[in-house]
Amino acid sequence: MLSACRSDFYLMKSTVRLYLIVQVLMICFASVSNSQYLYLFYPTLTSLVVSINLNNQTTSGGFSGILLSSPISRKSIVIGRYLFILLFSVPIILLSSLIMFIAGDATSYETIRLIIICCTIIITMQSIFTPLSYILKPNYLNISFIIICFVPSVIFLLLKPLLERSNFNIENIILTIENIYNSLTTLSIILLVSLILLAISMTISIAVFKKKEF
Amino acid sequence: MNSISIKNLSKEFDKFKLDNITLNLKQGTVLGVIGENGAGKSTLIKLILRLLHKTSGEILVFDKPLEQNETKIKEDIGYVSELTALPSDYKPYYIDKVFKKIYPKWNSDEFFKYLDKFKIDQKKKFSDLSRGMRAKLSLATSLCHDAKLLILDEPTSGLDPVVRNEVLDILREFMLDETHSILISSHITSDLESIADEIAFIHNGKLLFHQSMIEINENYGFIRCTKEDLKNIPQNAVYATRDDLFGIEALINPKKISTNMDIAPANLDQIMLFLTR
Numbered sequence: 001m002l003s004a005c006r007s008d009f010y011l012m013k014s015t016v017r018l019y020l021i022v023q024v025l026m027i028c029f030a031s032v033s034n035s036q037y038l039y040l041f042y043p044t045l046t047s048l049v050v051s052i053n054l055n056n057q058t059t060s061g062g063f064s065g066i067l068l069s070s071p072i073s074r075k076s077i078v079i080g081r082y083l084f085i086l087l088f089s090v091p092i093i094l095l096s097s098l099i100m101f102i103a104g105d106a107t108s109y110e111t112i113r114l115i116i117i118c119c120t121i122i123i124t125m126q127s128i129f130t131p132l133s134y135i136l137k138p139n140y141l142n143i144s145f146i147i148i149c150f151v152p153s154v155i156f157l158l159l160k161p162l163l164e165r166s167n168f169n170i171e172n173i174i175l176t177i178e179n180i181y182n183s184l185t186t187l188s189i190i191l192l193v194s195l196i197l198l199a200i201s202m203t204i205s206i207a208v209f210k211k212k213e214f
Numbered sequence: 215m216n217s218i219s220i221k222n223l224s225k226e227f228d229k230f231k232l233d234n235i236t237l238n239l240k241q242g243t244v245l246g247v248i249g250e251n252g253a254g255k256s257t258l259i260k261l262i263l264r265l266l267h268k269t270s271g272e273i274l275v276f277d278k279p280l281e282q283n284e285t286k287i288k289e290d291i292g293y294v295s296e297l298t299a300l301p302s303d304y305k306p307y308y309i310d311k312v313f314k315k316i317y318p319k320w321n322s323d324e325f326f327k328y329l330d331k332f333k334i335d336q337k338k339k340f341s342d343l344s345r346g347m348r349a350k351l352s353l354a355t356s357l358c359h360d361a362k363l364l365i366l367d368e369p370t371s372g373l374d375p376v377v378r379n380e381v382l383d384i385l386r387e388f389m390l391d392e393t394h395s396i397l398i399s400s401h402i403t404s405d406l407e408s409i410a411d412e413i414a415f416i417h418n419g420k421l422l423f424h425q426s427m428i429e430i431n432e433n434y435g436f437i438r439c440t441k442e443d444l445k446n447i448p449q450n451a452v453y454a455t456r457d458d459l460f461g462i463e464a465l466i467n468p469k470k471i472s473t474n475m476d477i478a479p480a481n482l483d484q485i486m487l488f489l490t491r
Contacts, residue, residue: 006312057301183404
């Protein structure tokens with residue numbers, strides 16, 4: 001399992017190095033502009049991009065075949081993939097949050113809240129995308145990435161005038177989201193749910209990958 | 215002991231079927247798998263490595279069922295694929311970093327010794343390596359974990375004669391140990407003639423024959439003659455014929471011919487050409 005994680009790391013080594021350099025620049029920029037969003041947006045996004053890139057590298061390059069001819073089980077390869085993405089993204093989130101806190105751009109309460117939110121987003125998106133990466137071809141996966149990330153906001157923008165014209169109270173929804181955002185307990189429960197989703201996702205990925213042919 | 219035993223192996227795709235293959239690779243021997251492009255050679259190899267899932271049949275490696283002992287068995291297998299494809303910025307020394315944690319018997323010193331021997335710069339990007347270098351890197355990877363069985367899918371394809379000869383020398387060196395075996399697929403039949411003990415010929419997903427090189431030399435001959443001469447040869451001695459400008463070429467069984475004809479030994483290229491027509 002750790003061997004597979006290590007293998008993914010070396011496949012992505014130069015990409016990871018590039019992302020880290022960009023993240024350092026983003027932290028500097030965020031510190032200058034006092035923006036919590038800039039501190040954490042980039043590492044959250046890159047965790048998804050790394051996951052998709054990794055899938056492209058292994059499938060298009062034929063590395064899966066080389067790895068599968070070695071004494072490593074398919075189950076370990078899948079778990080190693082999840083582990084690599086989490087080991088790549090969570091420490092960056094923690095480090096960026098720590099710098100944000102030390103720089104005085106967030107209180108300790110805000111920092112913890114943002115760490116939980118970012119980790120929840122990463123875990124949830126990972127849970128959705130990893131099984132898809134084993135099911136879909138790389139091109140379709142890229143399209144699904146765009147659909148899942150951008151279509152909800154587009155739908156919301158299109159529906160907004162409709163909702164405003166009807167008697168639907170949009171303020172209530174925003175208030176509920178704010179309440180969730182401000183409650184550490186609720187955020188922790190959502191994080192826990194995302195972890196359960198991750199476990200389900202891992203089981204699905206293992207089942208799909210075991211049947212996959214190369 | 216057999217390194218590989220395959221019984222009634224079949225694999226169905228939408229437009230192709232590897233059909234009912236049965237063959238054995240004995241310990242200490244080199245089995246060459248020949249056939250035209252798309253005949254099913256790579257499919258067979260992928261089934262042995264479980265990169266593909268069989269439709270039916272049985273595969274034993276080192277006399278053990280593959281499904282139940284997959285990871286244990288793969289510790290003793292070295293695999294060289296047709297396309298040695300790694301990401302463009304992958305460096306040879308990464309292979310050591312990754313595989314030393316995967317193969318229990320991985321020998322880093324030997325790996326770097328091979329890189330030196332093959333004159334491969336361990337810090338050079340994969341995209342900067344020539345095709346020959348990539349093939350040698352792949353071979354070095356397969357030789358550094360004390361493998362008992364090498365499975366090579368077109369290892370010499372696209373290489374110049376000098377590099378091909380170097381690769382074959384490494385394989386001969388590997389075979390000095392009697393417990394080692396090689397399964398090698400190639401359509402460069404001259405390579406197989408110089409290294410293989412046995413040949414399995416696959417055509418359209420079916421095994422046409424599996425014979426030792428000695429049997430092939432005894433059973434297949436090549437003649438060039440006129441139509442009248444051909445009539446004097448018993449029909450059961452002729453495998454296939456081909457008309458050309460100067461008469462007829464025929465692939466025949468020399469053991470079934472009593473006349474004093476000038477029979478040349480048939481090489482694998484000729485056998486392939488005649489039997490796949």
